[in-house]
Amino acid sequence: MGLTKREDAVTRHLLAGLLFIYALGRILQLYAGQVPTLIIVVLHVVPPAIFALLHGSLLYKPRGMLLFFALCLGTSTFFESLSLRTGFPFGHYYFTDVMGPKLFQLPVLLALAYVGMCYLSWVIALLLTGRPNETIRGKRVLLLPLIASCIMVAWDLSMDPVWANIDHAWVWRDGGAYFGVPISNFLGWLLTTYTFYQLFAFYMKERKPVPVASSNWILPICFYGLSAAGNVLLLIPSTAGAVVTDHSGRRWMVSHILFACVFVSVFVMGGFTLFASARLSRLPPPLSADD
Numbered sequence: 001m002g003l004t005k006r007e008d009a010v011t012r013h014l015l016a017g018l019l020f021i022y023a024l025g026r027i028l029q030l031y032a033g034q035v036p037t038l039i040i041v042v043l044h045v046v047p048p049a050i051f052a053l054l055h056g057s058l059l060y061k062p063r064g065m066l067l068f069f070a071l072c073l074g075t076s077t078f079f080e081s082l083s084l085r086t087g088f089p090f091g092h093y094y095f096t097d098v099m100g101p102k103l104f105q106l107p108v109l110l111a112l113a114y115v116g117m118c119y120l121s122w123v124i125a126l127l128l129t130g131r132p133n134e135t136i137r138g139k140r141v142l143l144l145p146l147i148a149s150c151i152m153v154a155w156d157l158s159m160d161p162v163w164a165n166i167d168h169a170w171v172w173r174d175g176g177a178y179f180g181v182p183i184s185n186f187l188g189w190l191l192t193t194y195t196f197y198q199l200f201a202f203y204m205k206e207r208k209p210v211p212v213a214s215s216n217w218i219l220p221i222c223f224y225g226l227s228a229a230g231n232v233l234l235l236i237p238s239t240a241g242a243v244v245t246d247h248s249g250r251r252w253m254v255s256h257i258l259f260a261c262v263f264v265s266v267f268v269m270g271g272f273t274l275f276a277s278a279r280l281s282r283l284p285p286p287l288s289a290d291d
Helices: 005-031 037-086 108-129 140-165 183-204 218-235 254-281
Strands: 093-095 170-172 243-245 251-253
Touching: 005 037, 005 218, 037 093, 037 108, 037 183, 037 218, 108 140, 108 183, 108 218, 108 254, 140 170, 140 183, 140 218, 140 254, 218 254, 243 254, 251 254
Parallel strands: none
Antiparallel strands: 093 170, 243 251
16 A cells, blocks of 8 residues: 555655755765765765665565665675675776775775665666556566666766776776776676666566555656766866876876766766656556555
């Protein structure tokens, strides 16, 4: 049974508030020299994670969302820790102190970053592959995790070179072809996200999610789209002529890195956002909390 109209309105306001806090964090990145970096990182990571837990609990109940949370954290922590020690599947890298406290070399905030963005990517994939409130069955059990993984990898494509070679949150030991990031990193992201998405899809197979009002579906789409729009803001500070050097000694123009990441943000992440919005607008009414 869904929420009452009053409960639904309160929840929507809470979710919208988290969206606003995240937007504030993206704006503050323009003042990185004046605002402590850790505060900016927290505002990038924590609001999406809380949003995911709250919105996901509406759709899958707390038990289902806690499973999503556990699978996401467990799988991402396993593969990140494995790669830190062996180079598989992402490549050889290490984290600096930019992202705050670490547990066994892995920043705690990185794990939360997975939860938030992975849930948003999952919701986009739900909309692209059918009606979000319907049971996952048939070929959708395999197709949904694959599409969600691609949506998640698009997010990493839009931000990894910036965080690695401009913000220095982590360092790729041998550099890489994508502005200092190895291609193996994105294949690693695909493997990691697909693994836990597929496990969750198997769990949800033939289980009917809780009906969620149509108005609540637009918020995850806006959140994912806002993440893409936040990357565009990076072009505002003047970077004319600035150059960074990756760990392998290769030099990269900062403006080239930023334009490439903005290109991915607008035409790939933006494309996913628009497609999901179009699908949502064509859903048969009403998918309301009172149904």
